[in-house]
Structure formats: C-alpha cells, structure tokens
Amino acid sequence: MTVLEGARERRVRTGGVDLCVAELGSPEHPTVMLVHGYPDSKEVWSEVAVRLADRFHVVLYDVRGHGRSSAPHPLRGGFTLEKLTDDFLAVADAVSPGRPVHLVGHDWGSVQSWEFVTVRRTEGRVASFTSVSGPSLDHFGHWIGRRLRRPTPRRAGQLLGQGAKSWYVYLLHTPVLPELTWRGPLGRRWPALLRRVEKVPGDGYPTGSLPRDAAHGTWLYRDNVRERLRRPREDAHAHAPVQLITPLDDAFLSERLSDGLEEWVPRLTRRTLPARHWVPRTRPDRLAEWVAEFVTGVEGGHSGVESGRPEVTAEGRHADRFGGQLVLVTGAGSGIGRATALAFAACGARVVAVDRDGDSAARTAELARSAGARAAWAETVNVSDEQAMEKLDAKVAARHGVVDVLVNNAGIGLSGSFLTTTPEDWRTVLDVNLWGVIHGCRLFGRRMAERGQGGHIVNIASAAAFLPSRALPAYSTSKAAVLMLSECLRAELAGRGIGVSAICPGIVDTAITSTARFTGVDAEEERRRRQRAARLYGKRGYPPRKVADAILDAVVRDRAVVPVTPEARGAHLVSRFLPGALRSLARRNPPL
Template sequence: MKEQQSFVTAPDGVRLAVFEWGARSADTTVVLVHGYPDSHVVWRPIAEQLAERHHVVAYDVRGAGASDAPRRVSSYTLATLEADLGAVLQQVSPERPVHLVGHDWGSIQSWESVTGTALADRIASFTSVSGPCLDHVGQWFRSKLRRPSPRALGQLAWQSVHSWYIGYFHLPLLPPLLWRTAMVKAWPALLHAIEGVPRGSGAPTFPTDAVRGLALYRANMIPRLSRPRHRPTEIPVQVVLPQKDLYVTPSMAGQAPQPYVDRLWRRPLRAGHWAPLTHDAVLANWIDEFVTHIEGGPTAPALQRAEVNRPQQDGEQKEHAGKLVIVTGAGSGIGRATALAFAEAGAAVIAADLNAESAARTAHLASLLGAPRTGSYAVDVSDPAAMEDFAKAVAEEHGTPDVVVNNAGIGLGGAFLDTQTSDWDAVLGVNLMGVVHGCRLFGAMMKDHGNGGHIVNIASAAAYLPSRTLSAYATSKAAVLMLSECLRAELSDDGIGVSAVCPGFVNTAIAKATRYVGVSSSEQEKLRGKADRLYRMRNLPPERVADAVLRAVRENRPVVPVAAEARIGRALSRLSPGTLRAIARADLTPR
C-alpha cells in the first residue's frame, strides 16, 4: 500500500509531516501516534495491514522525523501536543470521528485528548499500547500509598525500578551526549538483542529524534505526576498490556485507567515494549477487531472476553473469568469434570468428544454452572484432518483459547507379544497423536495470538510406572509426559505454560472400555468387570483430577501426579527405579 505524505501546520506554526495509507473514502479512519524515540516509521507494518480495510494516518510528532523541532521545552507540553493532534484530525478526517491508537509517548499524549474536552467528540475509540495517562499514573501512585499493603508497595517499587530512566532524562548534559555518540549504534543493537526488534526497522532520523524528544519528559513528567488531575472519559478504550515491557509494568498500565474509563478492554500481549515492531500482525488484528466492534460490526470472541467485568456482588472475580477453555474427551469422566470445574471458575467452555451427544451434555451442564458461553463438537482426536477442522471452527466461532486440556484417551492392556500393529495404531493414535494434534494446532494459535496461554496434557501414572501388562498404554503416556516437557521448554518464551497431569486409579468409565489383547471375548468382559470393581473400590473421583488441572494452570506446574499411588510412583521412579522394575515383573491383570 503506497504511503502518501503531506504537511499540516499546528496552531503555533510548527509544520507536522503527515502520512496516509488507503482510501479516504473508507468508512473508518485510524490515526496512529508514535512514541519516543521513534517516528511514524514504527507504524508502517501495522498501517499497511490496516489499510486493507481502513483509511490509516500517522504523523511525525513535533521534534521527530520530518516534522519541525521547536527548541524550547515549553513547546512540548501535553496541551501543545493535543493541539497538534487537533490540526491533524482537521486535515485527514474533518467530518468523522477517528479511531486513535498510541504507543509509548504517542499513547501518553493521546490520553490528554481522550480524557479532555477539546477533541472528545473527534475520537471514536482509543487503543493504548505501553503509554498510560500521566494523571492516572499519579492517582494510581497515591491510591497505593493511601492503602500501603505489601502488594501495593511491591507494585509501586517494581514500577519505580522500571521508570529509572525518567530521572536520568532530566539530567542536563549526559542524555543528549550519550544519544549522539555511543547510543547511535548501540540502541538498534540493544533493541534487537533484548526485544527481537528486526534490524533496520528504526527511523533514519533516530539520533536527532532521541535528543529532541527529551523535551517530552522535561515538559510534562514532573508537573503531571506531582499534581495529577481527575481525568475521566466516556470514549471506549482498549489497553494492550505487553507482559515483558521493561518500562511500563502490566499491573500499573492495567489498573491505573480503570476508575476513569467507562468502557475498558484489557488485552495482555506476550511482547516487550516495542510491540508494534515485533508483533505487528497481532496488534493490527486487535486494532481492527476493536474498530469493527465500536463501529457496530460483529464482536470478536477474544475481544468480548477482554472487556473488563463489573465487580460481582461479593467483590471477587472468578479465577478464570473471561477465558476460553477447550477440553477434549469431555463427554465423561475426567474430561467432563474438568470442563465443569472451569465453568464454575467463570470460563467459557468448549467440550469436544467422539460422542456428539455426550459433548453436548457436558456443554449444557457447563452453562448451568455459570459458563458465560459454551460449545460442543464431535471430533476424533486421532484424525489429523478432523482436528484441523475442529481448530478452524473454534477459531472462527470462539477465538483463540486460553487453556487447552488434551484429555481424550483409551485404555489397552495385555502382553506386548499379543499386541498387534493395529492395536498400537489405535492407542498411539488417540493417546499420543491426539495430544500432538491438540498441542500443535492450538499451541500455534496461542503463539500467533501473542496472549500466552496454557496447555494441559492428561498423561497417567503409567507414564513412569512400567508394567509387563501395559506396554502399549504406558508407552503412549510416557510419550505424552516427555512431549509435555519438551513443549514446555519450547513455548515458555511465548508465555505458554505446558503441564502433564498424571492420575492414578480414577473411578471413570475407562476401566469398562479398556481392551485386553490376547484373550477371548468372554474373558475380555470378565477382565473389564474386575478392573471396574477395583477402580470403584479405590473410589478416586474425576473431580480430584479436575482440581489438579486447575492447579496446574494456576501455578504453571510442569508435572502434577494425582492420588497417593501416583505420587509414590513418581518418587520411586526418581529415587529407586530398581524397585519399580521389580514390581513391573508382576502380572497385575485383574483375575
């Protein structure tokens, strides 16, 4: 999409360089305001994507890029920057309100207009990325000091550590000298090394932008933080919260605006401060979703979950409120118990099972327990094509999941030499490849979405307890355990946790459904009956496993054994594997 440049003159005579993409005849105009020490260049990847549906505008703020650079610090106050924005809006969209997006200082200065009265009727929505309202920050600091709990003081201290550079930028000589010398080459290299910003993506005017932009801090920080104003707004606001931001903590950025914004959406993003350069596709999608919603179009499921909930009557927020959870094998047993546990915790629940009626029943029960939204799907997890279709349907109808529980599994008992290739195909297809498909499809979706998440794979104590009568089943579960460990290491940088839950003898229908190889059909039924009686005598309810699943997500635990036999077996596998090998020689087939 070709970039078109023009100029607009601010009320005090400063010329601002304005850049546009897409057609002015588009139904919506999106205005992007860059931060420090950037220029409009930081928005190019996002602008080009948004221009497919919107008229997109970015401009170099005064002191940056191709815009004029006044010498006096007083020329960079928030009031002056607001007047600049007003001049730009008058030129690019004189008749219709625009959808404003700001990053870093671009967001800070945009808050001045969003919470003010001069341009309030010119702004349809606001998306803030890594740049809070300075007045809100000042009020947030005061609120924490008025109620100095350990948590509040910890949040204050943590944000203060992250804000060290503000004091440094107020020094008279060192900051501009460092920007002009050592940082010319060091800054792009640091952004690439620390945040993964692509090389060569910065503005060619960076050194002078950095020096001139120091005036932003000197003209505004101390006055606004020391004397914060009450700045409410009725404009819808979407706050993007980069979870690895080195300068703006998610707790402060997420909490500070809430008392002052009537309609607020919060969207965590697994990214650093320069998210527009590292996660441009995600941000472009989120901006488009928000603009579409505000303009009266369909609401994306993920955006719907991001809207800040009103406090409940008891004053407490449910643990998984606003989250989307997928559970496979949800038609009964551990799967159903897990789906219902998440529903009680406030999550939207998607129940998948080979049996469509059972999945639908679980979804119905989840809705009765308070799940804000449910869905059910019939799917064979061992079928790659069916899982592809399932993942696409979930993405289109519900959005990206926050938690995926790969629970579907089947049992198989008997001697290895009696186990046919078809038996191996069946048990590995469901128990292992079903987990692989779920991890691959939904893990990629979570990573692309940039919002983190959690994958729980239901393994078994058999994963580390060898048995001469469970070679195929134990192998499949051991593979699930190792897959979970490997995947946990791979996805940790993306904020996606992976846990393996290893139950013991759980009282579910799996005992009645387990196949035993090498026996007659009549003997098969006897073995199933005896196994079922043993499981019922043990009487470990599936709800215990569901609790363990929620604990695994809450605490991001790598491996969670459930029941005494699972915990003891886990300990023995580490401390005395010889003991387990001796026990494995016993024939534990029900007799």
C-alpha cells in the same frame, strides 16, 4: 516514501510543527488512530495497521519531533501533554471531521492518549481508547501518592518494583547524556537489542530516523513526568470506553499500576497478553483482533458500549487472557477434552473441537457456544491418521487462522501385561497416544513458530508416565513418551515464545474406562474389567473440569509439568525422591 505500503500521506500543520500523517482503508469506515511511543515512529504500527485496514479507516502519524514530522523550536517546553493534545485534535479534525476517532496508543502513545481521553476539550472527539503499555501520568501520580501516604509491606514492594522498572526514566532526565548516547552507540545497537531482548522480528524496523527520534523524545519525559507525578489532576476521568491491554512480561511497567483503575475508568475492559513491551511488533495479530473487536462493539451501539466491552457472555476466570484466542482441542467429544473446550469457551475463546466421533464433537461445539465461546466449530478427525491431520491443519489455518493454544488430549486406554500385548496392540495405542500428539505438535506447532507471535501447546500425559505398573506397559510407555516429548519441545520452542506443558492427571471420572481394552482375556472378562474400572473411577469422583482448570492455569503460568490429582502429585513426588518405592509397588498385582 512511507514504509506503509499503499498508505496515503498528508501533512497537518499545528502549533508550529508539520505532522506526517498516513492513512489506510476507506474514510467511510470508522477511524482508528494509532499513536506510537518512545523511541518509535509511526512505523511501529505497520503490522497492526495492515491488519485493520480492510475494516477501518486507519490513521497513523509521527508525533512531533519523530519520524517525518518536524520538531518544535526550542525543544524545551515543546512536548507538553497540552501541545500533544493540540496535535491530536488537529489530526483528528483533518482525517475525521465531525466524527469521533478510536484511539490506540502504545508506550508514550498511550500516555498521551490517556490525556486525550480524560481532558474536557477532547470530549466528543474520542469514541474509544485502547491502551497498551502506557499509563496515565495522573493515575500514576495518584497511585504513588496513595502508597506513600498509607504504606504497607505490599505497597512498599509495589513502589520499589515499579521504581526498579523505571530506571531509564531517571537517566532520561539527565542533561545532554541521553541525546549523545542515542546519537552514538545506543542508536546503532538498538535494532539488535530489540531483536535479542524483546524478540522483535528483524523486518526493517525501526527506521533510520531512530537516533534523532530518541534524542528529541527525551523531552516527552522532561516536559511532563515530574510535574504530573507531583501534582496529578483530580479530574482525570475517562469520558469514553477504555480497553486496557497489559503485556505480562513488560520490563518497564508493573501489572500493579492498573490496580484501582476502575475509579478513573467506569467503562473498562481488561486484557492480558503473555508478551514483552513491544506488542505492536511481536503480537500484531492478537492486538489487531482485540482492537477490531472493541471498536466494532463500541460502534455497534449495543449493550457492550455501556459497559465498555463487546457484547460477549464470557465470564471465565481467564477471560482477559483467552478472549478471542483460537484454541484447538483433540479428543473434545467427552471427558477431559470436552471440559477443556468448555473452559476455554467460558473465557471467550474461539474453539475448534476435534474428535473421531463427529456427533460428540458437534455437541461439544454447541455447548461451547452456549458457554461463551466467541465461535466454535466441530471437526471429525482421527488423530492417528497423518493425512487427515494434515488436512485439518490446512483447513483450520485457511478458515480460522493460526492456533494460539493447542491441546493434544485424544487418547485411548490399554491394560494388560507386556507378554499378552500384541504388536498390533502396541501400534494402536502408540498411534493415538503418541503419534496423535506428534502430528498435532508438528503441524500446528510449526505454524505457531512460523507466525512468530508465540502460542502454547498442551499435551495430556498421565500419572502413568512416571508411575510404573505391570498392568499398563503400553499405556505407560506412550504417556512417558508424551512427557519427554513435551520437555524436548519446551526447550526447542522457548526461544520462539511458545510454551509447552505436559498435564498428568491421575484417576479422573471420564469415559475412557468404557473404551479401554484389556489384553489376554476374553470378551466377557474384558467387559467385567471395564465395569469394575468404571466403578472405581466413578467412586473416586474427580471431575474432568478440575483437569480443565489445571490446563488453563498451566497455560497462563507457562508450567512445564502439571500433576493434577492428589495421587498424581504424590506419585510425581515419590518418583523424584523415592523411585525404589514405586518400583516395589509396581510389582503388585493390579486390582482389576
């Protein structure tokens, strides 16, 4: 029995070995072939396979010597890339005769798939290739050669960095020891190591064949690595579109390995993912979505096929990171919220624009679609309403899935001394500025944690969080609470792969001044102060889009606290080293 529930199984005979092949989905659909790496079996793909099976004919097979496939005899010389290519062609002919397949490879599955997509005898049998954490040995060989022939400090650092990451390759070339280690203590401890180091869920993976698979798989390295790195092929050009997915925290492969890859792959799509090496187990949702999108684009025959990328207009600086991700922004009807929604849209994200003003939210969603969003929706919700937020959470999850990036931006301004601020004033500002953030973090953050595939929460605080003022006691308190909440959440959720960032803008030219309230004054004086504040913010001229850029950078770099404007950065620095100076400044009468 296979652990892939509902899979159809067959045996394919090739080159003296029997390959165990599993299939899901209708053979009438485009065929997506998933090729596993070392020391895995086809079951590494189980979570991805079930997510693709409703749209594609999904094929998985145990590489020779792994899982339920038989091993060559003798082992030496039985795992060359040439023989692995024979296996691929035999499986492809059996499951998809006369129609090219879409390859997806991870680790050594990707290494051998690079061979399949670059050798001439497979031309016409590969429709596309998605590579995850596995380089072409030929490209790798040329990458090393160029850095050795023209060394610079930077190139030397890249060589040393990848050399350190490749420590295990040297050990696998030693005789006998790797086999004994895998069949002994390492084989028993490997599942626990994956859970602890790679954060792979403890869901019954890997299978019981691991020690034997790992022992046999050492010959993948011995039969191929030294030979190809010494004498890489000069004609290793891809004859099909390629999607490269790079986990940013991969312990075994440097991002720099893909530098200059366009020379070998003219139709290349790049993606990056904040994850470790075992992406098929830790990020199956994201991987399945990107594969489905890429395959659909290639099958569609539109302009995306010629460029090797789906037909999208996203051109944002972080399009490789946020393309297809689900981003929810509160307070998205104007100002920083709208700018943030549009910045994610420009990266090809799917955007949910939330605002208490339904017309403004709808306008943001419309602009987001024009900016390059894969899709955009508007929701009318007051973030201070707990029940409304719970309904929003359930609706988004049911219709769009789990949010990848949450931006708690909605907020209101309140100015006035403590003694003139009423309990109702306090409740109003805390309900929106603090409880709105709490509701978002609690509801959407919980779903991120339950999914177990990471995510990011962005909470918009303020420079007022660390800049005391006699004019802003309620507002500053609410934003200081958001800052500390973010720090606490960051500590709690780090182990689940969820980042939390607190963004602290300073004086930004937004419409918050037109709705801010001023306590202790009559309506005419409040109107005058709003106008004066608006002129001050307008004269400062700091645009919301710069805050949006800082938000995207904070997610990409997983930054904890981000003061944005120069005055915010200065105040943050002074608050840490000269807090007394800020206390003295806070005693002055405000300019409004």
